[in-house]
Amino acid sequence: MRDIRNTVILTGAGLSAESGIATFRGPGGLWEGHRVEDVCTPQALHRDPELVHRFYDERRAKLADVAPNAAHRALARVDAEWPGELLIVTQNVDDLHERAGAMRLIHMHGELKSALCALCGIRHAWESALPPESECPDCGEPALRPDIVFFGEMPYRMEAIERALGAADLFVSIGTSGAVYPAAGFVQTARYHGAETLELNLDPSEGSGWFGESRLGPAGTLVPRWVEEMLGGL
Ligand code: NAD
Numbered sequence: 729m730r731d732i733r734n735t736v737i738l739t740g741a742g743l744s745a746e747s748g749i750a751t752f753r754g755p756g757g758l759w760e761g762h763r764v765e766d767v768c769t770p771q772a773l774h775r776d777p778e779l780v781h782r783f784y785d786e787r788r789a790k791l792a793d794v795a796p797n798a799a800h801r802a803l804a805r806v807d808a809e810w811p812g813e814l815l816i817v818t819q820n821v822d823d824l825h826e827r828a829g830a831m832r833l834i835h836m837h838g839e840l841k842s843a844l845c846a847l848c849g850i851r852h853a854w855e856s857a858l859p860p861e862s863e864c865p866d867c868g869e870p871a872l873r874p875d876i877v878f879f880g881e882m883p884y885r886m887e888a889i890e891r892a893l894g895a896a897d898l899f900v901s902i903g904t905s906g907a908v909y910p911a912a913g914f915v916q917t918a919r920y921h922g923a924e925t926l927e928l929n930l931d932p933s934e935g936s937g938w939f940g941e942s943r944l945g946p947a948g949t950l951v952p953r954w955v956e957e958m959l960g961g962l
C-alpha cells in the first residue's frame with residue numbers, strides 16, 4: 729500500500745443494490761422489468777418518449793425512498809481522507825455517492841436528478857417528473873430529456889477519466905458486471921499504465937481475469953474493509 733498515491737475507483741449498480749436499487753441485469757436480463765433496448769437507447773427515446781420519460785421519472789422518484797449504504801459511506805470517507813489524487817467514477821445515475829458525502833466524483837452515465845436540453849445542450853438540476861416536451865429554462869424549446877447516457881452515446885468527462893487512469897497507481901472496480909464499455913475497459917487502461925488492480929464484486933464479473941486481485945462478496949461488507957486497509961496503511 730505504501731507506494732499507492734493516485735487511486736481511481738469505478739462503481740456500478742452493485743454498489744447501490746444493498747440500498748434497494750435494482751441492478752441493471754436483474755431477473756431475466758431486464759432493468760426494472762424493461763428490456764434495455766426499450767428504455768436505454770436514442771431509438772427508444774425517439775420511438776416512445778412517453779415510456780422512456782416515465783421510466784426515468786420512476787427511477788428518480790424512487791431516490792426519495794432509499795439511502796446510501798455502508799459502501800457509499802466508506803467511499804466518501806476514503807475520498808475525504810486520502811491524501812493523494814483520488815477519483816470516483818460512477819456508472820450509477822442515482823445520487824447516493826453525493827448523499828454520502830463523496831466530492832471527487834464523476835457521473836459518467838449521467839444523473840437522474842438532471843435534465844438535458846437536446847437542443848442547446850445545457851443541463852438543469854431536476855427533482856420532479858419530466859414529461860416529454862418539457863421546456864428548457866435556457867433556450868425555451870420543448871426539448872428536455874433525461875440526462876442519461878444511452879447506449880451508443882458518448883459517456884461524460886472521458887478525457888478527465890482517461891487522464892486519471894493514466895496516472896493511477898491503483899484501480900478499484902466495485903459492483904459492476906464489466907459488460908458495458910468503455911467502463912469495462914478501464915481495468916486494461918489502468919494496467920497498461922502500471923496500476924495495481926482490484927475488483928470487489930458479488931460474483932466474478934466478465935472482466936475478472938484482468939484484475940490482479942478479485943474479492944467476492946457484498947459491497948456493504950467488502951468496501952468498508954478495503955477502506956480500512958487503505959487508510960490504515962497511511
Ligand atoms: P450491472 O447490473 O450490469 O452489474 C451489477 C454487478 O453488481 C453484477 O456483477 C453483480 O454481481 C454485482 N452486485 C450485485 N449486488 C451486489 C452487491 N450487493 N455488492 C457487490 N456487487 C453486487 O451494473 P453495471 O455494471 O453498473 O451496469 C451498468 C449500467 O447500469 C450503467 O449504465 C448504469 O447507468 C445502469 N444502472 C444504474 C443504476 C443505479 O444508478 N443505481 C441501477 C441500474 C442500472
Ligand code: ZN
Pocket residue numbers: 845846847848849850864865866867868869871
Ligand atoms: Zn435548451
